[in-house]
Amino acid sequence: MDPDAEPVLDLVAKAAPGYLSSLAARPVDDAAARVLLDDLGGPLPEEGLGALESVGELLRIGTGAATHSSGPRFLHLVVGGVTPAALAGDWVTSLLDQNAVLWSSSPLATTAETVALGWLKDLFGLPAEWGGVLTPSATFANLTGLACARHWWAARHGRDVAADGLGGLPAMPVLGGGYVHPSARKALQLLGCGRDTVRTHGDGRADPAAIERDLAALDGPAVLIATAGEVNAGDFDPIDELADLARRYGCWLHVDGAFGLFAALSPRTAHLLRGIERADSVAADGHKWLNVPYESGFAFVRDPRVLGETFGSWHAPYLLAGEVDYSRLGPESSRRARALPIWATLRAYGRAGYRELVERHLDLAAHLGRLVEAAPDLELLAPVRLCVVCFRYRPPGVPEEELDTLNAALGEALLADGRVYAGTTVYRGHTALRPAIVNWRTTEADVERLVDVARELGVRFVQDAG
Structure with missing residues (x-):
């Protein structure tokens, strides 16, 4: 093993500024650079090449062939770019190499997590x-909240599900609207409750009246899922009304706020989350609008005791923790100190910095919506509510029945072209583009370029078809 880490760490440190400063000019994806991926392969070397040469190779391949999703024109999925403070905090995380599960394994990491969670609760109200x-993702945050819901629900049937499992219990009723995300369904799948058991009321936003009719017919407690920030158009379920139902019928209310929870930061959008303080659990994700690295989800639960009842009691004396034990509050045991990038970015930019970030993205999304409405060959499919803009290419003279095929091809072409990244979805039966603006680097010029490139490629498709 290499005895001296300084040269290889210096290599990465020197490469980082040039790469980061190049992101604004680079294409999001350079298909020609994928030939570099071949250099990752080959047989496992019998004798290693050493850290300096190996990391140099990785930098050469990675800075060329990576999808440059930290750049300002990656508008696909919902992916933020890592802030400078969060990136540096992540380097510190790897440098210190803490197991952030027990006080006894790392007082630093557990204290930082406790502080970061407190700051996040304050940020979101x-x-x-x-x-x-803290969890590895929004999926794990949903898993955490819904695991607590399952524990609560089973207890109302007289069962400690953590100790005795689900055997003999009826199916847990889970109700929501048409916006329930696949990550929540996946969480239910992993919990043994069934991915497809969610009873949805409404094709889009949850219908409280329909949910109430279903609740009135149930014999026993249920779990409600509200979506804060639907992925195709940024819409919200009526959280306040669902909280009323949860109180009236004795339900557990879980809110999936993967990116929509950040609406709380702006007075312009905070009303969309009205009632969230009456939820029983809330899930969100940091790599989206918080702009921290991946593996940075977070779950919040109204009653802290339920977290311990759901995930605790390992019967492992060597894991006795002392002051803090996050292994008994979530689904992981060994885990990296993912709180450090969160702590660093919140400390660096504060509430005001993140409010400015959210409001700038709201402005960019509104600007993109206006550009779409002004273009004769584009059609806005939903009001711009948050940071997602849902639209399609609709040139004059193209029949309605051909538009889905045309827009699916346009989405593939945008990704292949690489100048701007925005994929497609199906929204209310229409194939559409749905760029999401959550990257701190994105500017008006970037969203204007998306419109220009989409129309350019669209015209090319229509001409080729003609």
């Missing part, structure tokens, strides 16, 4: 007394 835990 959630009560300080709620429990919380």
Whole structure:
């Protein structure tokens, strides 16, 4: 093994500024550079090449062939770019190499997580007394909240599901609207509750009246899922009305706020989350609008005791933790100190910095919506509510029945072209583009370029078809 880390770490440190400063000019994806991926392969070397040469190779391949999703024109999925403070905090995380599960394994990491969770609750306007835990993703955050819901629900049937499992219990009723995300369904799948058991009421936003009729017919407690920030158009379920139903019928209300929870930061959008403080659990994701690295989800639970009842009691004496034990509050045991990038970015930019970020993205999304409405060959399919803009290419003279095929091809062409990244979805039966603006680097010029490139490629398709 190499005895001296300094040269190889210096190599990465020197490469980083040039790469980061190039992101604004680079294409998001350079298909020609994928030939570099071949250099990753080959047989496992019998004798290693050493750290300096190997990391140099990785930098050469990675800076060329990576999808440059930290850049300003990656508008696909919902992916933020890592802030400078969060990136540096992530380097510190790897440098210190902490196991952030027990106080006894890392007082630093567990304290940073406790502080970061407190700051996040403050940022989102959630009560300080709620429990919380950092997770690897929004999927795991949903898993955490819904696992607590399952524990709560089973207890109302007289069962400790953590100790005794689900055997003999009826199916847990889960109700929501048409916006329930696949990550919530996946969480239910992993929990043994069934991916397809969710009873949806409404094709889009949840219909409280229909949900109430279903609840009135149930014999026993249920779990409600509200979506804060639907992925195709940024819409919200009526959280306040669902909270009323949860109180009236004794339900657990889980809110999936993967990126929509950040609407709380702006007075312009905070009303969309009205009632969230009455939820029982809330899930969100940091690599989206918080602009921190991946593996940075967070789950909050109204009653902190339920987290411990759901994930605790390992019967492993060597894991006795002392002051803090996050292994008993979430689904992981060994875990990296993912709180450090969150702590660093919140410390660096504060509430005002993140409010400015969210409001700038709201402005960019509104600007993109206006550009779409002004273009004769584009059609806005949903009001611009947050940071997602849903639209399609609709040139004059193309029959309605051909538009889905045309827009699917346009989406593939945008990704292959690589100048701007925005994929397609199906929204209310129409194939559409749905760029999401959550990257701190994105500017007006970037969203204007998306419109220009989409129309350019669209015209090319129509001409070729003609």
